[in-house]
Amino acid sequence: MGSTDNLWTLSARAIVDGIAAGRFTARDVVRSTLARIDAVNGKVNALVSVQAEDALERADVLDAHAQAGKPLLPLHGVPVTTKVNTDQRGLPTTNGTRFFADRIAADDDACVANLRDAGAVLIGRSNAPAMSMRWTTENDVHGRTLNPWNAEVVPGGSSGGAGVAVAIGLGPIAHGNDGGGSIRMPAFCAGVVGLRPTVGRIPAAAADEAQGRAFAAGLISTQGPLGRTADDVRMGFSAMAAPSGRDPVQVPVPFDPSANAAPCRVALCVDPTGTGVDGWTEASLGIAADRLRSAGYEVVDAAPPHFGDAVALWHAIASQARFAMGPFIEQHGDEGARILNRRVQQWNTFEPGRFIAALDRRTGLQKAWDRFLRDHPLLLVPVMNGRPFAVGYDSSSEAAMHEMFRLLSPMLPASALGYPAASVPTAVLDGLPGGVQLMAARFDEARILHAAAIVQGDFADGPPIDPKF
Template identity: 40%
Template sequence: MTDPAALSARELSDRVRRGVLKARDVIGATLDRIDRVNPGLNAIVQGCHDEAMREAEALDARIARGGEAGALAGVPVTVKVIADQAGHATTNGTTLARDLIATRDSPFLRNLRGQGAIVVGRTNCPAFSYRWFTSNRLHGTTLNPHDAGLTPGGSSGGAGAATAAGLGHIAHGTDIAGSIRYPAYACGVQGLRPTPGRVPAFNHSGGDRGIGPQLMAVAGPLARRVDDLRLGLEGMAGYAPDDPWSTPAPLTGPALPRRVALMRRPGGLEPHPRILADLDRAAEILRAAGWTVEEPGAVPEIREAVEVQIDLWLSDEHAVKLAAARAEDDPGAIALLEFYAARARGIDGAAFGQLFMRRSALVRAWRGFLAEYPLVLMPVSGELPFRQDEDLEGPETIARLWRAQLPQIAIPVLGLPAVSVCSGVENGVPCGVQLVAPPWREDHCLLGAEVLEAGFGVPGVVG
């Protein structure tokens, strides 16, 4: 049988629907690969072998009877342990939630399964999903498939590592400050942060979330191919009554001008020379494909967006967050929250209200800019992938890392979709660039990403 990892998700699903491939063979081969590769990575921390095979056999039987099979028929996917999947613990990487067993699927997962996708495993994240590093006391540490000394990213680090290693075609991730885009960048794959409301997500096991997550947290796909991101987004998206922010917006819109704003140093960031070189390569790839790429003299504020994002997310109920981190005894979560403790104490009700006014002004400015430049090309990070657990080295290091992550932290508070595109792997170190589009225009984001993928190349399976 053809190695499933050698096929795109669309090719694989088409062959399963036509009976050229059996879902049980595809899933069986994927599970065999997980058994061989995952012990060395610890990307998947909750197995789904038996139920995956049952679902595959049921899908094959339905197809044999002439029944309907969705656009993701037989496609192996992974789900982050932050999300409800019936019968599994929604741990969010914590011992505190090790027994929090979901009784129903999160709505994005209902949608994926409704299209025939099959969950082959659940992926790791840092405790509470706070960090750009993926380790916790419950599930252990996830390694980067390219170099164990580098972070696989976070918080969807298990998803990034699993995708790079071919442990599924499409991985579910979540992103409130870069948690899809950074693992994609660090693991050398592609990752899409959708517009808030595009992909429905709600955990019946845990209830409603705080202000920051309601405004900025999204679920979305990671994959090795841009078209797999598109198919994953189509499978996840849609209106769901249990997500009050889900919106039945169309997945495609009218053609936009192919005009790109290149921001090489957003917010005064000074990226690593390799990142700058890859941005220039990306600009030339787009120009060669007929896109206009310019470096505008005046660009909207981005550094302030980071400050607003931090305050809306980490300062809200900061004492509760810190108490939970201490109860979990997780050094990474404690270090981050203690770093911002004094800042959080300085935000009272009036200051919190002002944050929403500042956010509104920033969103307005960016929407106006994107009306003129419907695609922005910028770094994902100012640095190459961090060393494993580098944030445990002290406050000065935490400050440096958060400065480097400016291009990804700013996007969520602006309510924009963005995609991280792998630009290649050199000496075991991945790199990439980021594209940002107007709200609800993931289609335009992915159009540009496919142009870059054609120039940079499709990432191969690691290991």
């Protein structure tokens, strides 16, 4: 057995294969990852707590399992981080607010339990904004998470800690959640792969089973994985999507990772919102399209139906969630969350009639998109209409808020309609990771992940990055 110092650089697949072959142990992997956390997490604040002792104990249990000749689990010994807005047994679910700082989870959320059951080692808790309601990652409990590519640029939100953790090697897979881009934007900003699954594909059930959430959140929000490679995201997704019996919204559709691997027709839409994109964004879309063509995909210029209407639909649905959570954010959120929440609610006021009309419109849009996706099984669009914005920009002015939503708008239709989508890196462009968004029909995550591996190319062939400051 050789040196185990650099096991933190391995993919999830390589970790499971290495443990199976006896080249190293789960404890070796955890010790290497903990050393990496000690070395770099302080520079970026991706993880707000580290469960070192629990992780080592878990690794020893997994090693005993392997040494007894039992079959290895799907994520056997893989370090995974979980987001602070989701329950993990024995730890606080702060959701970035002081009000919840001492709220200790009695049990795992259903998706976290699925990760644990699959053999993952839950090694740390990733940062999120207050109530996970911003597209950057900072709060007055845990502080600010820095983008390892450029500290002056946002790491994305709300799963910003998760994206940064994966990018710098604090675990090959991270748990996140996405109601309006909260997996895809952090993945985009950090240069990793982030999958927003179909709504209902992954269970979400807090330890307190009587605990509810805003009705709109159940329509647009979903749990999902982030990883350095499409294959690692596939492994994380497969584990997280196991049937749990605890979430009445979950649709236990079996996941076949080999399904829909053949090249298909791809609709390329450079400016789906019609509000303009920059050359930096166009360059990533061109790289992705060329890689898909080289792999046998037919890439055609085509726009999905009523894209702008789907963006407006998201705002109408999300207004109910903000209406329900607004008083809590006002009382317990930090300054940035309060400022943004007030501006958004003044601009996107919740109106019951508008909300009901939006729900009626949603089904019609889903039918139109289903027809389009039968002819174009993959959709290639921007993640954002431009580069990630500067730290503090989103709450700096009303004009900045509107520009932020213009930039974010390509991510909103997948959330509004419940479709799967992934942010996939392409290349480093002007010092930042460029990326694109892939979308497909409901429950067709396998097709997205096959294409994501092609689009990603050799982006993640080297080790995780070191913070560039």
